Amino acid sequence: MATNHVQKGNVMTWTNGTSADVAAGDVVEVGTLIGVALGDIADGAEGEVAIAEVWTLPKEAPLVISQGDQVYWDDTAGEIDKTDTNTAAGKAFADAASAATTVKVLLNV
Structure with a gap:
């Protein structure tokens, strides 16, 4: 072992x-x-x-996020976005519509 x-x-x-x-x-x-x-x-x-598992995090509105999208953390705005110059946060675990203020994220994958 x-x-x-x-x-x-x-x-x-x-x-x-x-x-x-x-x-x-x-x-x-x-x-x-x-x-x-x-x-x-x-x-x-x-x-x-x-630093793992799925978490509901605040999301940039009116951004549409699709399940499986790579998402990033904008520390200044305090929200998830799809801007690849921010810190990689993980993958969207579920779709998030434009009006949604949160998104489910599988961290660090």
Whole structure:
């Protein structure tokens, strides 16, 4: 049996160095990964962030997103878009119509 396994990798510990508190459910950038805070994380504190699975995230309106589209996180606007100069967030798990304010995203794939 392998002895070098560390953990499953769906959640990681992250140190908040953003100069602001992060609330549970907020999106954070961890290098080139996108994470979702699993609890409130004060500035300078450590907390757990999910870096896998499907999450409902705010979306740019009136952007139409189709299931399977590559999506990106616009940290300035605080929303998902399809601009490839932003941080890759993952794949759209479901369609999101123009009027939708959220989209389901499979993180970091």
